[in-house]
Amino acid sequence: MKLTSKGRYAVMALVDLARFDNINPVSLRDISLRQGISLDYLEQIFSKLRKKEIVQSVRGTQGGYVLNKKAKEIKLTNIFDAVDEKVKTVQCKKESKKGCNGKSTKCLTHNLWDELENHINNFFEKKSLEDLIKDNVERRI
Amino acid sequence: MKLTSKGRYAVMALVDLARFDNINPVSLRDISLRQGISLDYLEQIFSKLRKKEIVQSVRGTQGGYVLNKKAKEIKLTNIFDAVDEKVKTVQCKKESKKGCNGKSTKCLTHNLWDELENHINNFFEKKSLEDLIKDNVERRI
DNA sequence: TGATACTTGACTATTTTAGTCGGGTATATA
DNA sequence: TATATACCCGACTAAAATAGTCAAGTATCA
Numbered sequence: 658m659k660l661t662s663k664g665r666y667a668v669m670a671l672v673d674l675a676r677f678d679n680i681n682p683v684s685l686r687d688i689s690l691r692q693g694i695s696l697d698y699l700e701q702i703f704s705k706l707r708k709k710e711i712v713q714s715v716r717g718t719q720g721g722y723v724l725n726k727k728a729k730e731i732k733l734t735n736i737f738d739a740v741d742e743k744v745k746t747v748q749c750k751k752e753s754k755k756g757c758n759g760k761s762t763k764c765l766t767h768n769l770w771d772e773l774e775n776h777i778n779n780f781f782e783k784k785s786l787e788d789l790i791k792d793n794v795e796r797r798i
Numbered sequence: 799m800k801l802t803s804k805g806r807y808a809v810m811a812l813v814d815l816a817r818f819d820n821i822n823p824v825s826l827r828d829i830s831l832r833q834g835i836s837l838d839y840l841e842q843i844f845s846k847l848r849k850k851e852i853v854q855s856v857r858g859t860q861g862g863y864v865l866n867k868k869a870k871e872i873k874l875t876n877i878f879d880a881v882d883e884k885v886k887t888v889q890c891k892k893e894s895k896k897g898c899n900g901k902s903t904k905c906l907t908h909n910l911w912d913e914l915e916n917h918i919n920n921f922f923e924k925k926s927l928e929d930l931i932k933d934n935v936e937r938r939i
Numbered sequence: 940t941g942a943t944a945c946t947t948g949a950c951t952a953t954t955t956t957a958g959t960c961g962g963g964t965a966t967a968t969a
Numbered sequence: 970t971a972t973a974t975a976c977c978c979g980a981c982t983a984a985a986a987t988a989g990t991c992a993a994g995t996a997t998c999a
């Protein structure tokens with residue numbers, strides 16, 4: 658079980674963005690330099706964030722990205738969802754003969770993965786971008 | 799973020815084992831048939847479980863595996879640890895220039911992943927094999 | 940009109956996953 | 970003692986996912 662870089666980068670980039678977008682849009686180039694993330698990869702990630710209306714883009718010189726909502730309203734769930742960083746546990750395919758079919762001893766652990774998924778998603782639903790920024794400022798003092 | 803089959807299989811197999819090992823050892827062949835998991839793959843998994851002293855092996859005809867501890871004492875943490883199903887979030891390599899080096903805006907999200915890791919591990923540390931079996935019996939009624 | 944910066948889609952090397960395969964060794968039972 | 974059962978061990982591999990790269994755009998500001 659692991660968190661992939663895509664999700665990590667998305668969160669890092671958005672925290673970075675949230676701290677600098679007071680007046681002007683923030684370019685991916687700047688984020689790329691500050692966070693050490695490949696520009697091309699960032700473009701892929703922000704394309705997804707834009708489609709899910711987490712950020713807005715401003716084209717042209719002095720362009721960049723701006724948050725599309727208040728940092729308080731952007732939850733980790735939304736970010737991970739946007740970049741396809743899902744919490745996958747069991748996939749109970751109805752077509753498959755093996756695995757979960759609701760019969761006999763199979764899928765003994767079905768409920769476990771459900772619980773786990775809820776447990777993790779619960780964490781993600783509570784945390785907002787604002788929380789992350791505040792947390793960071795506090796520890797910085 | 800996903801849970802891989804290895805961890806899933808390990809838990810499924812152990813729940814199966816725990817329910818059948820009252821008197822005799824349980825063979826991987828039986829578990830394989832009941833749970834629909836490849837025998838060869840199960841052998842790999844049980845080799846690891848044995849090395850971490852979660853199960854004991856009995857060789858020869860009528861052989862198989864037996865739990866090495868009480869189901870109550872085997873936590874999910876132990877199982878996942880045995881089969882290398884780790885909860886990985888950030889790796890802050892000291893060697894790398896990029897990523898987490900404790901400076902400036904980098905690793906803004908460091909604490910987040912720590913928290914997440916604790917949150918998940920907390921779940922795994924509480925759940926025992928016994929819990930899973932009980933849970934299953936209850937829902938079966 | 941040129942530089943900046945977003946936009947899009949295709950391509951690719953690397954790593955991880957989920958096995959398979961081929962050889963063993965130990966032991967109960969006939 | 971022969972044999973079948975079942976654990977034991979290491980090497981190999983196909984397929985999928987990951988983490989990018991690359992190329993060719995379009996919009997906008999100065």
